[in-house]
Amino acid sequence: MPIVVNLDVMMARRHKGAGELAEEIGITPANLSILKNNKAKAVRFSTLEALCRALDCQPADLLEYIPEEH
Amino acid sequence: MKQGGWDEHKSIVLTRYVVALAIVVSAGMTVCGPWLVQWLMATHTLAHTGPAVEGALLVLGYLCAALAFWMLFNLYRFLRRLEQGQVFVPQTVQALRRISWCCTWAAVLCLPAGIWIYLPFVFLAVAAGFMALLVRVLKNAFEQAVRMKDELDYTI
Numbered sequence: 001m002p003i004v005v006n007l008d009v010m011m012a013r014r015h016k017g018a019g020e021l022a023e024e025i026g027i028t029p030a031n032l033s034i035l036k037n038n039k040a041k042a043v044r045f046s047t048l049e050a051l052c053r054a055l056d057c058q059p060a061d062l063l064e065y066i067p068e069e070h
Numbered sequence: 071m072k073q074g075g076w077d078e079h080k081s082i083v084l085t086r087y088v089v090a091l092a093i094v095v096s097a098g099m100t101v102c103g104p105w106l107v108q109w110l111m112a113t114h115t116l117a118h119t120g121p122a123v124e125g126a127l128l129v130l131g132y133l134c135a136a137l138a139f140w141m142l143f144n145l146y147r148f149l150r151r152l153e154q155g156q157v158f159v160p161q162t163v164q165a166l167r168r169i170s171w172c173c174t175w176a177a178v179l180c181l182p183a184g185i186w187i188y189l190p191f192v193f194l195a196v197a198a199g200f201m202a203l204l205v206r207v208l209k210n211a212f213e214q215a216v217r218m219k220d221e222l223d224y225t226i
Contacts, residue, residue, distance in 0.1 A: 031226045041224040 004064045005043075007036045010055045025050035079153065086149045093142045100135040103128055116188050123187060130183050134176055141172035158212065158219040166209035173202035 011021060022032040027047065034040050035047075048059055055062075099106060107127045111119065148165040156162070177199035184192030 027226060034224060035226045039224060040226045041221050043226055047226050 001038065002066050002068050004066055005035055005038055005040065006062055006064055007032075007051070010057055010061055011036075014055050014057075016055065021051075021054055024054045082149055082153050086146065086153070089142055089146050089149060093139065093146070096135060096138045096142065100132065103131050103135070107131065110188070114188065118187060127183070127187065130179055133179055137172045137176050137179075141169050144168045144172075158215045160216055163209055163213050163216055166205055166212055170202050170205040170209055173198045173205060177202060 011018070016024075018032055018036070019029055022029045025032075025047065027050075035043070043063075048062070051057075051062060052059060107124055110116075110127065111124060116123065144165045148162060148169075151157070151159065151162060151165075177195045180191045180195035180198060184190065184195055
């Protein structure tokens, strides 16, 4: 997947733990782990909005496009 | 959905018992194979007769029995998974694929027997072929459903 979720980077910058963030945005730690480990196939706008609010950042800080090498 | 004490679970259990009964009947028919062939040859008008035809019918019967057992076993496991709530899983698609191939091979086996030995086998071959087609369509639908469920499960 050429879209990379840089959630762990932002979490480290904001000094937020996975459990704390999961509780704050209202998703399960298992789902947060899927997101963090780039296993997610899609992200809801509502989840993205909650993440941006909790981490005080922009969607571009969380998502990055890296073209695949062919 | 409940309808007067009858629910989905009971319906699946009933289907599973019917499949188990079909396995027992198939086993009985397999054991009685030589007698069934003799009965067929004695009571029906076949295009060819003789020990070679009798042997061919017996081999055909055992091959169809093997396919039937494999198909019913897969059907039984499919129903067990349905009971456990595992509907849109890759194993279901695999089971349907196997069932479809069993029907296809049954059609392939029965068609020449129908043409050369006993015409009603052609109708059996057509029925098996049609069943293979239906199960294959169902398999394609389940394949799409599994893909969609996978996508939904990984939408956060």
